[in-house]
Amino acid sequence: MNKLEVANVYKSFRKNEVLKDINFKANTGILGILGNHGSGKTVLMNLISGLTKPTQGRVLINGLDTVDNSIQVKERVGYLPQDFSLYDELNAYEMLGYIGKLNKMGTRQQIDDRIDEVLEWVNLKGAAYRKVGSYSPGMRRRLGISLVLIKDPDIILVDEPTTGLDPLEQIRFRALLASLGERKLILLSTHHVDDIAAICDQLIFLKNKTVDFYGTPNQWLGGIQSRIAETVIRDRNQLSELTREYKVISMKQVESGVHVRLILRSTEPYFPYTLVNTELEDALVYYS
């Protein structure tokens, strides 16, 4: 049985159709949900967590329909939204203890043991007695995931995992998610391709309200292999012509002109170029 199955799901808000005919199955590992602003990533996460109901179709968690079995499903799915609130006056032990008690997770000793275990995973043991209000954004995000982990869900949903974190904290948080993905199914909703490149073994690209691609990041890149080129353009007129005719990924002023990274078309270009390795950002520009 699959941990997650999304079958023929449609979602509309009044007459505004946001998602249509969404189909995929997933088990363990890290699945990235990529899409432009407003493409429906958060709506899809809300459907999977059981926070909202599909207009049509079914979402199954361990074979259980999220609508018919909402209580069991909520126990199996943990959701860390992009913005979540913490009680700044409490410390991490107190916050986790509160969740443990609220969810009747066992005796005081059992809850304390579980808190120790979870704080170890998220590398917050050293700061466990500090008020949460003094935590850095990365520590807050790691505490957020520990509040999800304490209930030992099978599926963890994380919205925009690294937004607002400094580079070192991003690396730490991604490493934490990667280690969790060995046992659980982790779904990341993001518009940062770096998150996908760093840790996702599968990706879904949402476009035109539906799943435009589902597979490995390498398979997605395969579609534009040998089509990414770089060139330096000196002439302003030639540069504006080129930006009209080609999908440009990036432009940077250099000493000898403007360095341009672009997607080649089927016809041979009229300018000298060098083929370069394909990256996920190229695919995002190409398929968007």
Ligand SMILES: Nc1ncnc2c1ncn2[C@@H]1O[C@H](COP(=O)(O)OP(=O)(O)OP(=O)(O)O)[C@@H](O)[C@H]1O
């Ligand atoms: N509760 C709601 N009522 C009405 N429309 C909604 C509701 N929630 C989402 N939408 C609409 O659904 C569409 C998709 O929104 P969603 O937040 O899922 O996009 P997203 O891909 O997560 O975007 P972003 O990257 O900006 O967070 C948007 O047009 C949004 O206005």
